Amino acid sequence: MSPRPDPDALGFVLIDVARMLRSAFERRIATAGLGLTPGEARTLVRIATLEGSRQLDIAQRMGIEPMTLSTYLDRLQSLGFIERRPDPVDRRAKLIFTTPAANELIASIRDEQIDLMQHVTSGIGTADIEVMRGQLKQLRANLVALEEDSSALALVKEAIR
Structure with a gap:
C-alpha cells in the first residue's frame, strides 16, 4: 500500500466536486445579469430555505463569517429583497426573511441552479x-x-x- 493519499478517495472527490460546483454556480450567477454577486445570490437562496432564521445560524450554515453575511444582508436589504426582524426571544438577534420582491429573483437563481445541475448530472x-x-x-x-x-x-x- 502506497503511503501517498489516493486523489480519488471519497473525501477528496467530495471536496473537489463541491469546490468545482460552487465555482460553476458563481460563474453562472456572475454572467446571468441578475444584478447580484454570487455571494449575495447564495445568501438569498439560503435565506429562502431557512426563512426566519437568525443571522448567526445562516452564517454557520453557509460556512461564512457573520461579518461577511452582514455585508450581503445589508445589500440585499437595500435592494428590498430581505428584511431583518427582531428575535422575540433574544433582543440582540435578528431574524431574516425574504420579501415578496425577492420571489422573481429567487426563481431566476433557482432556474440557473436547475440548469447547472442538469449539465452536471448528465449521464x-x-x-x-x-x-x-x-x-x-x-x-x-x-x-x-x-x-x-x-x-x-x-x-x-x-x-x-
Whole structure:
C-alpha cells in the first residue's frame, strides 16, 4: 500500500466536486445579469430555505463569517429583497426573511441552479441521482452529529478545567 493519499478517495472527490460546483454556480450567477454577486445570490437562496432564521445560524450554515453575511444582508436589504426582524426571544438577534420582491429573483437563481445541475448530472439516471442525494444527506447528518459531539466534548473539557 502506497503511503501517498489516493486523489480519488471519497473525501477528496467530495471536496473537489463541491469546490468545482460552487465555482460553476458563481460563474453562472456572475454572467446571468441578475444584478447580484454570487455571494449575495447564495445568501438569498439560503435565506429562502431557512426563512426566519437568525443571522448567526445562516452564517454557520453557509460556512461564512457573520461579518461577511452582514455585508450581503445589508445589500440585499437595500435592494428590498430581505428584511431583518427582531428575535422575540433574544433582543440582540435578528431574524431574516425574504420579501415578496425577492420571489422573481429567487426563481431566476433557482432556474440557473436547475440548469447547472442538469449539465452536471448528465449521464446519471434519475434513480441514481436520488440514491446519491440520500447518501449525501446521510453523510451530512453524520457530519452534523460529529460536530455536535465535538462541541459537547469541548464543553465537557472546558467545564473540567
